[in-house]
Amino acid sequence: MLTAFPSRSKKETKMKFRLLLASLLGTSNGGSIGMDGALTTADVPAKFLEDVYFVNQVPIMALQVDTRISYALYVPEAQYNPDPSKNPTPAKLPLLVYVHGTGRNIASMYTDLAAFANSTSCAVLAPLFPAGMDGPNDIDSYKELSSEKLRSDLGLLSVLDQVAYRWPGLETEKVFMMGFSGGGQFAHRFLYLYPERLSAISIGSPGRPTFLDDTQDWPLGIADVQDVFNKKVDTGLIGDVTIQFVVGSKDAELHGDEDFWQWKNDTLGSGGLPPMNVTRLESIQQLRESFTDAGIESQFEIVDGVAHDEMGVRKTVFGFLQPEIQKGR
Template identity: 45%
Template structure:
C-alpha cells in the first residue's frame, strides 16, 4: 500500500510516546486509503515494544532498553453495532489490554456513506462503493506501519449485534487472519448455504467478492469461535409492526424510483429472535464440522455490556497464550 511518510513509534523515544499520542487512547484517525471511515486504538504503554527491529541489531557490547525486548503485542479488533459507539467498545476493553497484554483496535464505519438513509451496509462487507472488509485490512496495514510492535497478521475479533454480523462474515472470508472470534447476538447471519445468495448464503460469493473469495472450511474448523447472546434476547428487533411498516415503506420508495426488483425484495432481514438465530447457526455449522461454543447469559437482553465479561473470559486464555 502506497502511504506517505508517517511518524511511527520507531521515530519517537519511549518517554515521548504518550505526548505524541502513540500509546494509551489513540484519537480517531481517518483511514488514509478511504477517509470516509476511521479507527481508534487503545495501546497499553507498558506492553508496547516501539521498535522490535532493535532486537536483531542488539549485540553483547550494547545495552538494550528492556522496552525494546518486549515480544509483539497481540491485537483485538472490536466491531461496533448500528449505534457506532466505537470509542465505548474500545474503552470497555482497557482493563483487558493491561491485564492480558493486548492492543485494542476499534474501527468506525460511518452511516450513510453510499446511501443517505443507510445504517447497515458495513455489516454486509460489500455495498455499492463500500468494501468494509477491505477497509479493515487497510486499517491493519496502517497499524503495522505506525506501531511495528503490534502483531497484525493474525488478530482476535469480537462484535455485538451489527458488529456480530460483521465478524461472522469476516470469519468466512479471512479465517486465516484470525486467532479466535466472538460473535455476539447478530440479528441476521449468513449460512454456509450454496442455495442462497449473499448475505443470506454463499451461492454468489465469487460474484460479490471476486474469484479469489474462497471459504476455507478446514481453517474454520480449527478456529476457536464463541457465539454469545442474552437469554432474554429472543424477541424480533422492533416488533412485527415495525417490520410490516418498514417493508411497505421500502416498497413505496422503490415504486417512486421505478425499481420493481427492489419493491419485490422489500425490507429483507429475518424476523427471528437472536437466540434462535444463533442456535440455528450453530447447528448448521455442526453439519459442516465447524465447532463453536454457544454462551447464553441468563437474565440479559440485547445488551453488549451484559455479555462483555463472558466474551472476555472466552478470549482471555487465547490472548494470554500468544
C-alpha cells in the first residue's frame, strides 16, 4: 500500500519515486566498473537521499562485476557530503571495512557498527563473500584471497570502486579495516598485499594465519606471493599502517579435534588452509612475532576473561580504531 506524504508537494513526491526507481535501475555512466547507468549521491537532491536508500542503512547491494559478492553499507546522513566536487565541506567521510567471519554474520551492521559510525563520523562497509563460491563445500576460500574460482582481494577492491563511484563523499582510496577470526585471516592477508590502501587495521584472533615467512608458500607463508598474486610483500609499506592484534585471554581452544581434521582431510582433501594445531591465542602471538622480526611495529591487546568471542573484544577494537579514524577529521 502506498502512503501519502502530506508535507511534500505532488512534484516532490513524484520526484521521490522517480529517483527511487532510478536508483534501482540506474541512470548515469560507470561502465568500466559495471556501474553503467548508476545513480550517484551527486545526482540526488540531498533531501531525497534517504528516500532512495543512499544514506543511513543502505540495502545490501550486489557487486556489479561479480554478483556472487555483495556488500552492506552504513552512511550517517547528518555527516555525509553527497557531492564534494561542488562543496568541499565537510570533507569526505572515512570508511571502515568490516570483514565477516566464517559464519558470514553481518548483523552488527545494524547495531553497534552503525552506532560507532554515528559517534565516530565515518561510514562502515561490510563485504559479503557467500559460502560455496569455490564449490558446494567451500566455506574458507575468501580468507585465502586466492582460490580456484575466487579472488576475494580483487572482489573487495571492486566493491571499493563501486562504492567510490556511487558515494563520492566517502574516502575509499585509504580505508580502515577490522576483522575477527575468519575476518582476521582475510584482514592480515589483505594487509600484506595492499598496505597502501590501509590507514589502520585491527586483526582479531585469526586461527590459521599467514606468517611473514619467505621459506613457506601461501597461505602458510609468503615465499610464492609473486607467483600467486603478481605482487610483492613490502614490509616497509606494511610498517606505515597502524596495526592492532587482539585476542581474548581464554581463546585457548582448538577448532575441531584431531579426528575432525583427519575426517576433513579424508573427505574434502588437504588443499587450502592447514588444520588448526595450535590455539588462536598462540597463533596470534606467533603472527605478531613474525611482524616484529620483520621490523614492523604493532599493538597487542589480550582482553582478559574473553574466549573466542568477537563481541567480547569489540570495545577494545573500537577504542583502537576511533582515534585513528578521527585523526584526519
